[in-house]
Amino acid sequence: MKESLQQILNEARERLEAATSLKDTEEVRIKILGKKGDLTSILKSMGGLSPEERKELGMEANTVKAQVEQMLKNTQEQLKAAAQEARFKAEKIDVTEPGKEFHLGTEHPVTITINEISEVFKSMGFTLTEGPEIETVYNNFDALNAGPDHPARDWTDTFYINDQVLLRTQTSPVQVRTLQSMKPPIRVFAPGRCFRCDTPDATHSPMFHQVEGLVVDEGITMADLKGVLDTFAKKMFGSETRTKFRPHHFPFTEPSAEMDVSCFKCGGRGCRVCKGSGWIEILGCGMVHPSVLKVGGIDTEKYTGFAFGLGVERVAMLKHEIDDIRLLYENDMRFIEQFK
Numbered sequence: 099m100k101e102s103l104q105q106i107l108n109e110a111r112e113r114l115e116a117a118t119s120l121k122d123t124e125e126v127r128i129k130i131l132g133k134k135g136d137l138t139s140i141l142k143s144m145g146g147l148s149p150e151e152r153k154e155l156g157m158e159a160n161t162v163k164a165q166v167e168q169m170l171k172n173t174q175e176q177l178k179a180a181a182q183e184a185r186f187k188a189e190k191i192d193v194t195e196p197g198k199e200f201h202l203g204t205e206h207p208v209t210i211t212i213n214e215i216s217e218v219f220k221s222m223g224f225t226l227t228e229g230p231e232i233e234t235v236y237n238n239f240d241a242l243n244a245g246p247d248h249p250a251r252d253w254t255d256t257f258y259i260n261d262q263v264l265l266r267t268q269t270s271p272v273q274v275r276t277l278q279s280m281k282p283p284i285r286v287f288a289p290g291r292c293f294r295c296d297t298p299d300a301t302h303s304p305m306f307h308q309v310e311g312l313v314v315d316e317g318i319t320m321a322d323l324k325g326v327l328d329t330f331a332k333k334m335f336g337s338e339t340r341t342k343f344r345p346h347h348f349p350f351t352e353p354s355a356e357m358d359v360s361c362f363k364c365g366g367r368g369c370r371v372c373k374g375s376g377w378i379e380i381l382g383c384g385m386v387h388p389s390v391l392k393v394g395g396i397d398t399e400k401y402t403g404f405a406f407g408l409g410v411e412r413v414a415m416l417k418h419e420i421d422d423i424r425l426l427y428e429n430d431m432r433f434i435e436q437f438k
C-alpha cells in the first residue's frame with residue numbers, strides 16, 4: 099500500500115506538470131481525491147488492517163493527500179495566472195492607434211425652427227403647453243365649432259382611428275384642452291405634430307408641425323392680437339419686417355385673419371421666395387369664437403381671447419429657402435447638417 103501511495107503521488111506530479119488547463123487539473127483531482135479516486139479507495143480499504151498499520155499508513159496517506167492538494171492548488175494558480183497574462187496581452191490597447199470616427203448628429207431644422215418660435219413667445223410671457231397627437235374627434239372638430247358638415251371633417255383629409263378618435267389635423271385642439279383646464283388669464287403656446295391624409299409633394303407632407311397660440315383675458319381685442327403677432331414677426335424675421343392682416347375664415351375664430359409678413363429675402367420688392375408679391379403668408383389667427391370659449395366654461399361676458407396657428411415647416415422652408423418639404427423628412431445627413 100505504501101508503494102501505491104508513492105505511485106499516486108508520482109502520477110499526480112507527472113500529470114499536473116503536464117496539465118495545460120484547469121480542466122486537466124480537475125481530472126487529476128477526480129482521479130485521485132474524488133469519491134471513487136485512487137487515494138480514497140486506499141483510505142477506504144484500510145479497515146482490514148491492524149491498528150498500528152492503520153495508524154502508520156493513515157498518516158502517510160494523509161501526507162500524500164495534503165501533498166496532492168498542495169500540488170493541485172499550485173498548478174491551478176499557475177494556470178490562472180498564465181490565462182490572465184494571455185488575456186492582458188490579447189486586450190492590450192494601442193494608445194497610438196487613431197481613434198474611431200464619432201459622428202455627432204445635429205438638430206433637425208424643424209426642431210431648430212420650433213425652438214426659435216418658442217423663444218420668441220416665451221420672451222413675451224407665453225408658457226409652453228402640449229396636447230396629444232391622438233385626439234378625440236370632439237376636441238379636433240366639434241369643440242372648435244367645426245360642425246358635422248364642415249369640409250375639414252371629410253375622411254379624405256383626416257386619419258381617423260375610429261368614429262371618435264383621430265390623428266389631430268391641427269394643434270388647435272390644444273386650445274380646447276387649455277380652456278378646460280386653465281382659468282384666465284391664459285397665455286400659452288403649443289408646438290406639435292399634426293397629420294393630414296395628403297399625398298406628399300413639394301409642399302405637402304402627411305405629417306407636419308404647427309405652433310398654436312392662445313390668449314384669454316379681460317379686455318383682449320384684435321389690437322392685442324396684432325401687437326403680439328407683429329412683435330413675433332419682427333423678432334423672428336428681423337426688425338424691418340412689416341405685417342399685414344387679411345380677412346379669412348376659420349370656424350373657431352370670429353373675426354378670422356391670415357397674417358402676411360413682408361418678404362425677408364427681398365424686403366418687399368418681389369423675389370423668388372415671395373413669388374414676386376413682396377408678401378409671405380405666415381399664419382392663421384383670429385378672436386376666439388364665443389362658442390369655443392363656452393366649451394371651456396369661460397364667461398364670455400367677461401373674457402375675450404385671440405388665437406393663432408402657424409406651420410413650422412413653412413417657416414423653416416421660407417427662412418432657409420428649402421423648396422421641397424420632403425427634404426425635411428428624408429433624413430439625408432448632408433442636407434440636415436447644413437442647419438446647425
Ligand code: DAH
Nearest residue numbers: 268270382383384405406407
Ligand atoms: N388650425 C388652423 C389650421 O390648421 C390654423 C389656425 C388658424 C389656428 C386660426 C388658430 C387660428 O389658432 O386662430 O389651418
